[in-house]
């Protein structure tokens with residue numbers, strides 16, 4: 001992966017009438033990178049992808065691809081392949097003709113087209129399907145063909161608009177891996193739009209988390225998960241518990257009458273309202289020898305999730321219960337049951353601190 005930006009988005013605004021769907025979006029994507037635009041419905045991710053593809057022009061801002069300003073370049077002058085959520089294959093064309101569609105205008109000879117189609121079908125694991133029609137294929141197979149079609153001209157940029165969301169869970173998980181491996185092998189710069197955080201966490205080199213037309217955070221999956229910049233990112237990527245608190249000293253908070261230590265409150269001053277956040281897997285139960293941030297809790301509910309147990313805990317003095325995930329190995333030692341009182345700990349190095357009220 002090279003270090004230079006292959007795609008540059010500069011200060012993109014998009015207005016639909018008086019509604020602003022994108023607000024001053026800037027982003028650099030490196031050559032060979034797999035980037036996911038992640039966010040809830042309506043956050044603007046599809047609008048941004050459409051601008052990159054040239055299906056819409058932005059109200060203001062500019063886009064550079066490989067150093068060339070493409071902001072107003074027509075679609076057919078751009079260098080990308082795209083896969084949509086709905087299969088969007090031509091139903092009356094065979095698999096081979098679907099894949100070769102873009103090659104005709106690129107002046108490939110009939111023989112070169114045949115060779116390329118064979119090669120692409122092998123790449124997506126569908127050798128021998130040249131003569132079949134889309135209606136004879138499963139959803140997953142249709143998306144493989146759509147992927148082969150998008151890659152046919154060896155574009156510099158691959159755009160994926162929720163390509164897996166119409167598939168069932170098993171096929172989705174499988175194709176997720178395959179697309180990622182294929183992308184790595186080909187080294188094609190790729191942008192995928194998704195509202196599925198698991199998909200983004202497992203596939204992306206960089207995740208762009210969007211909310212209400214702005215980018216809330218850009219980072220690796222590990223960074224976005226472990227160091228969310230905002231409560232929105234904390235809640236949207238993974239599960240997060242929130243406790244309201246007030247800063248009472250350097251690295252010290254008061255939350256519902258309890259004193260809690262935390263490592264990251266340097267951006268706040270005494271008396272500021274704050275939100276403390278902790279992931280369910282970071283709540284601890286084996287607290288012997290620990291001093292800080294211990295509290296009594298009651299197990300309100302237990303839910304078996306296969307590899308772990310999810311407990312709903314009522315913390316002393318706190319109205320809003322929190323979730324705690326416990327590995328089945330630890331569960332074998334703890335033997336928690338519903339209704340039981342326990343001591344739990346919110347480790348200070350696992351508490352995320354955000355300024356402001358919940």
Ligand SMILES: Nc1ncnc2c1ncn2[C@@H]1O[C@H](COP(=O)(O)OP(=O)(O)OP(=O)(O)O)[C@@H](O)[C@H]1O
Nearest residue numbers: 016019021039040041042043044045046047048195
């Ligand atoms: N052509 C349009 N005209 C008017 N409003 C639009 C248009 N396209 C999108 N919008 C609005 O802009 C906002 C962002 O839409 P966009 O499709 O980019 O969101 P999204 O994050 O992709 O959501 P989803 O996952 O539901 O597709 C939405 O509020 C949408 O209603």
